[in-house]
Amino acid sequence: MQTFVPESITWPDTAPALRAQVRALVAAHVDRGDPRRLANSWAVPDPRFSRALGAAGLIGMTWPQSYGGHERSPLERYVVLEELLAAGAPVGAHWIADRQTGALLIRYGTEEARERWVPGMARGEIYACIGLSEPNAGSDLASVRATARHDGDDWILDGQKVWTTNAHHAHVMIALMRTEEGSERNAGLSQFLVPMDAPGVSIRPIIDLTGGHDFNEVFFDGVRLPANALVGVEGDGWRQVTAELSLERSGPERYLSSTALLIELIRRAGAHPDTAVRALIGRLAAETWTLRLMSASIAVKIARGEDPALEATMVKDLGNSFEQAIPELVQAAVEVDPAGPEPLGLVLGHLLQLSPSFSLRGGTREILKGIIARGLGLR
Amino acid sequence: MNEQQQMIAEMADDLFADLSARKTSDSSWEAIESVGLPSLMVDADRGGFGGNWCDAVIVFRLAGYRALALPVVEATIAAALADGAFDGRxxxxxxxxxxxxxxxxxxxxxxxxxxxxxxxxxxxxxxxxxxxxxxxxxxxxxxxxxxxxxxxxxxxxxxxxxxxPADIFALGALARAAQIAGALDASLAMSVAYVNERKQFGRPLAKFQAVQQSLATFACEAAAANCAALGAAQAQGRGDGDYAIAAAKLRANRAVGVGTALAHQVHGAIGFTHEYPLHPLTRRLWAWRSEFGGDSHWSGVLGDRICARGADQFWADLTAVTD
Missing domain, CATH: 2.40.110.10 (Butyryl-CoA Dehydrogenase, subunit A, domain 2)
Known part of the structure; x- marks a missing residue:
């Protein structure tokens, strides 16, 4: 039995140049005044930075040039993503559009939709959100009840989504809706491209325990969309959604969310740390090094056209557990006030409160372990 | 794995499986020698395979997987370093x-x-x-x-x-990381087979969610150990294995604790008996965790190195070793 076959990763020749480009861009554009903004930075939106990144050709890197992309390789894109996250760059505004929505439209969208939305995404100007969860469909996604029904050539959308990250910044949503009346579970679902300013769409904020606003409730009240709002094939929504999961679960954002805290710990430790802190830094570095290879292994497999769903799930489970464990380990190893004003304390206090969400977003730990158990032949 | 690695892996696994199934003896070692495995990393012009560290780690992992009670790992590394200066093992x-x-x-x-x-x-x-x-x-x-x-x-x-000039302590650590990866995979396979077969309360243990989640956790740890070992072998092959070997042995060591605990837990009392074949794996895992550097050694090495370079070099150094 070998559950995870690691890849011999050949990093692109262009990697050093891409890293230098990203580092220079971050140095020029990212305000490091508040160290909390460097943690979990893929949830920190900054349209100004997104536009700078787009102008530098670092969004939509693998997309066709005809839609504003740059036709670079998946591993070149991976290098840019990990550099941005490790540097704490505020990539939250465009993250979903770059990771999923642009590619989804290129693959399944109508020509009109591609031309309308994708070039703006590549410029870092058009942002997206994902409408999956509903009040009675959190982890149990196939319980979707929001509907889209035919009305002449149009579609009419009704229902509600919840936990929609960045709905209040997004220009479009990719929503999973039930299109076949009476269908059950994962049958009869379809994906729609919903402009967030369409009449009948309303957004209500959900404030998280830190006082932050990432989540929203999104309501559809008789939202009328043209026929071409359907993305892909009617009734094929579940398959289209799950096909993206390997990419969604295995990226560097799944293990780097607390790296800003590790970096502050190293800064605080200085050149001659005590034994416990030194050991903790060594341990966290070893874990980071390993997860990076695992995450990049998945990128290599996806680039080859495989769908390593099981391995990707393992990366997310291990990565989330790791980034969630860091705050507690740092708090145990160092005497520092998590309310600040030291940078180490500020980042620690921020992540202590945020980190419970790391093993919830994008599939809970329990769901992931269930998928892995099925892969092992236990279910 | 490339074609040659596939061939080496099949040959080694068949041989190790066969040798592990019976009591080892002098003739067992002859079987290893007769296929030339200890010459895996000896240059081809000296009669070896001319293999690299990635090839070796595949064999070392399989030796761990089969809990092979023969010194094939040690002989292979020694032969690579002796460069023909000695005969024998x-x-x-x-x-x-x-x-x-x-x-x-x-x-x-x-x-x-x-x-x-x-x-x-x-x-x-x-x-x-x-x-x-x-x-x-x-x-x-x-x-x-x-x-x-x-x-x-x-x-x-x-x-x-x-x-x-070689650092035998680091090379030994790389080998043990690979053996740990193999023995973890084998313990996982044994655990999965056991819980699918063993029934309690009228159903196989595998149908209990608590058991499923435990083995999922185990699988992730085994996966991490495997990736770490191969990553370190690649780095060593590029001629810059220090960072990677420290990280890999440390990561593999940490997987041992979770893996052995869960393997024994799902096996219950039978796994604790001398008769049942789990302990040749788990006892090796506990021994190998110490050999060629335990957690405190390698975390100290890595921690010192990182702190000496400073916070702003952490990520740059991590990526520089692979680019």
Missing amino acids: GTIAPAAEGTLAGDRFDGTITGAAWAEGAAYVVAPAPGGGSMILDMAQASIGGAANIAGEPRANLAFQGATARRL
């Missing part, structure tokens, strides 16, 4: 104390694997680097690790030693 050791003046070594080498019958030994040299010595000069004090694998202390007086 070589071995390696993690520690030496004493003095190396010119080419004369006085002192002891500890933890030498399968020293009985070895023709030569590679050990860390006092003051850095490694040294290689003819075993004919050694007096051997026999001992074993907690898995029963022979580990001897060797005393030398005025022995001839040749210095080698």
Whole structure:
């Protein structure tokens, strides 16, 4: 039995140049005044930075040039993503559009939709959100009840989504809706491209325990969309959604969310740390090094056209557990006030409160372990 | 795996599976020698396979997977370093104390694997680097690790030693990381098979969600150990293995705790018996976790290195070792 076959990763020749480009861009554009903004930075939106990144050709890197992309390789894109996250760059505004929505439209969208939305995404100007969860469909996604029904050539959308990250910044949503009346579970679902300013769409904020606003409730009240709002094939929504999961679960954002805290710990430790802190830094570095290879292994497999769903799930489970464990380990190893004003304390206090969400977003730990158990032949 | 690696893996696995199934003897080692496995990393022009560290790690992982009670790992590394200077089977050791003046070594080498019958030994040299010595000069004090694998202390007086630039301690750590990865995968496979077969409360253990989640956790740890070992082998092959080996041995070590605990937990009492074949894996895992550096050693090495470079170099250094 070998559950995870690691890849011999050949990093692109262009990697050093891409890293230098990203580092220079971050140095020029990212305000490091508040160290909390460097943690979990893929949830920190900054349209100004997104536009700078787009102008530098670092969004939509693998997309066709005809839609504003740059036709670079998946591993070149991976290098840019990990550099941005490790540097704490505020990539939250465009993250979903770059990771999923642009590619989804290129693959399944109508020509009109591609031309309308994708070039703006590549410029870092058009942002997206994902409408999956509903009040009675959190982890149990196939319980979707929001509907889209035919009305002449149009579609009419009704229902509600919840936990929609960045709905209040997004220009479009990719929503999973039930299109076949009476269908059950994962049958009869379809994906729609919903402009967030369409009449009948309303957004209500959900404030998280830190006082932050990432989540929203999104309501559809008789939202009328043209026929071409359907993305892909009617009734094929579940398959289209799950096909993206390997990419969604295995990226560097799944293990780097607390790296800003590790970096502050190293800064605080200085050149001659005590034994416990030194050991903790060594341990966290070893874990980071390993997860990076695992995450990049998945990128290599996806680039080859495989769908390593099981391995990707393992990366997310291990990565989330790791980034969630860091705050507690740092708090145990160092005497520092998590309310600040030291940078180490500020980042620690921020992540202590945020980190419970790391093993919830994008599939809970329990769901992931269930998928892995099925892969092992236990279910 | 490339085609050659696939071939080596199939050959080694068939052989190790066969040898593990019966009691090992002198003829078992002859079976290993007859296919030339210890020459895996010896240059082709000296009659070896000319393999690299990635090839070796595949074989070492399989030796761990089969809990092979033969020194194929140690002999392969020793042969690669001896570069044809000795005949017969070589071995390696993690520690030496004493003095190396010119080419004369006085002192002891500890933890030498399968020293009985070895023709030569590679050990860390006092003051850095490694040294290689003819075993004919050694007096051997026999001992074993907690898995029963022979580990001897060797005393030398005025022995001839040749210095080698290689870091045998790190190379041993790389090998143990690969063996750990294999033994974890084998323990996982045994655990999965057991819980699918064993029924309690009218259904297989595998149908209990608590058991499923435990083995999912185990699988992730085994996966991490495998990726770490291969990543370190790649780095060593590029000629810059220091960082990667420290990280890989440390990560593999940490997987041992979770993996062995869960393997025994899902097996219940039967897994704790001498009769049941789980302990040849788990006892080796506990022994290998210490050999060639435990957590405190490698976390100290890595932590020192990172702190000396400073916070703003952390990520740049991590990526520089692979680019």
